[in-house]
């Protein structure tokens with residue numbers, strides 16, 4: 001099954017456009033997990049088990065694992081997702097970008113070492129830096145287009161040949177780079193007008209849309225701007241708002257139950273506007 005087939009099936013099976021981000025920050029873990037020998041694995045596994053029926057994808061952000069020297073725990077988590085929830089795609093958020101020979105190694109890291117279904121890629125170095133990911137015919141390359149951070153405007157909003165750079169990226173990927181039909185774009189929920197522009201340019205191409213939750217993006221505006229005519233087409237990511245949801249102690253919640261509650265609320269809010 002290709003990345004896009006798997007994603008489409010997960011949209012339907014879980015009636016969800018919610019991508020659950022895995023950004024483990026040990027300082028925010030519950031005390032009982034901090035002292036375990038594999039705290040990153042234990043924390044993320046709890047979140048995965050609590051949200052697997054609510055998510056269309058899981059998105060581990062590699063920097064959080066690497067900073068903790070926990071790449072082995074990321075490998076184990078990816079194995080766990082593939083074995084236990086084989087219908088949920090794994091999107092490795094790595095935002096790599098380098099010359100072709102090095103990009104080949106980054107692609108092997110994402111697709112062989114971690115077994116990811118898709119990986120985020122930086123297009124700044126051009127097509128030959130993206131091509132090695134496209135050699136993996138069934139895997140996804142999710143290319144940065146209009147990122148959710150304020151500084152994304154510094155370059156992505158510059159005008160070149162009469163239109164902003166992010167629109168050139170969307171057009172290039174839609175017209176030329178999407179050789180296997182497995183490409184996707186990153187477009188921030190914090191910029192719904194640009195999200196709507198990108199949707200017009202790329203047709204039904206799936207979009208990874210971070211920026212709701214902790215970054216404050218508006219869910220209704222995001223869904224209105226980014227959904228396809230089928231009411232799908234997006235992996236709307238939320239990480240910190242789900243991972244570190246405050247347990248309702250009166251209701252006997254632990255961190256995983258709190259994460260599930262927020263994930264369910266977010267999935268349902270997205271669905272209200274599809």
Ligand SMILES: O=c1ccn([C@@H]2O[C@H](COP(=O)(O)O)[C@@H](O)[C@H]2O)c(=O)[nH]1
Nearest residue numbers: 061147148149210213214215238239240
């Ligand atoms: O434009 C982008 C691209 C990627 N991200 C990543 O998504 C999550 C967002 O986390 P929240 O806690 O929901 O804010 C994080 O891993 C970023 O690295 C993004 O935010 N914007």
